[in-house]
Amino acid sequence: MELKNMIALVSRTGRHMQRYNFLGHRQVVGCIPYRYKCGNGTPHISDEDEIEVLVITSQRKGKGMLFPKGGWEKDESMEDAALRETVEEAGVVGDVEHKLGDWTFSGKNNDMWCESHMFPLLVKEQLELWPEKNSRQRIWVSVREARKVCQYWWMKEALELLVKRLTMQIKVQGGSEAETGSLSQKGRKKSNL
Numbered sequence: 001m002e003l004k005n006m007i008a009l010v011s012r013t014g015r016h017m018q019r020y021n022f023l024g025h026r027q028v029v030g031c032i033p034y035r036y037k038c039g040n041g042t043p044h045i046s047d048e049d050e051i052e053v054l055v056i057t058s059q060r061k062g063k064g065m066l067f068p069k070g071g072w073e074k075d076e077s078m079e080d081a082a083l084r085e086t087v088e089e090a091g092v093v094g095d096v097e098h099k100l101g102d103w104t105f106s107g108k109n110n111d112m113w114c115e116s117h118m119f120p121l122l123v124k125e126q127l128e129l130w131p132e133k134n135s136r137q138r139i140w141v142s143v144r145e146a147r148k149v150c151q152y153w154w155m156k157e158a159l160e161l162l163v164k165r166l167t168m169q170i171k172v173q174g175g176s177e178a179e180t181g182s183l184s185q186k187g188r189k190k191s192n193l
Contacts, residue, residue: 017073025104025113029082030069030155031121032100032162033092035140048143048163054123055146056090057137064151065139067158069116082119090138091130094123100161103154118158120165 019027033054055065068089072081079096086092097120107114141149143163150156 017071017075019072019074021115023113025115026107027072028069028114028116029072029078029085029119030067030116031082031086031096031119032067032155032159033086033090033094033121033123034162034166035123047167051143051163051166052140053143053146053159053162054090054092054138054140055149056139058151059132059135065146065149066151067118067155069118069155072117078117079119082117083121086121087127088131089136091127091133092121092123092138093125093127094121096121100158100165103157105152105154116154118155120162 021027035052035054037050037052053067056068058064058066068086070081070085070089072078076084078099083093083096100118100120103116103118105114105116106112143159146159147156150159
């Protein structure tokens, strides 16, 4: 999806195009926007201290920080929806990478179940204007800080998978074996390392 020259300054609203899975769970997609501190975009990192992630404020006051996410609609691919939500909520554009995994969780006020699909997004550009600029703040933080401020357990699990994937790249390239492991099961999760 080529967004660079067609950024809309309004977010999509409503649920008439919303996708639901076969169990009736609302399908949502999101990204963990990240960049390398060294600034040259190199994937050759050795630990999480060389990665920064972009968190945004919730639209509901006092509800903490999170990664951009929202509804996957019928007229778009999963990756296009993830990028659109990230542009709308965080005002960044980049490369959507291979999916981190799927999580099932209860939605707002525990009134609906959601199935979330999370992707890494290597940020290439930070926009000055974006649809939700006036209703959200965006902040680049360390992985360590993101673990503290992110409000959702499933987003924290996605972050751990991203860190593992990025730090594993250098271990594999350097000839050492990468560890495999599983994260806690607070909901159903499928990961794609």
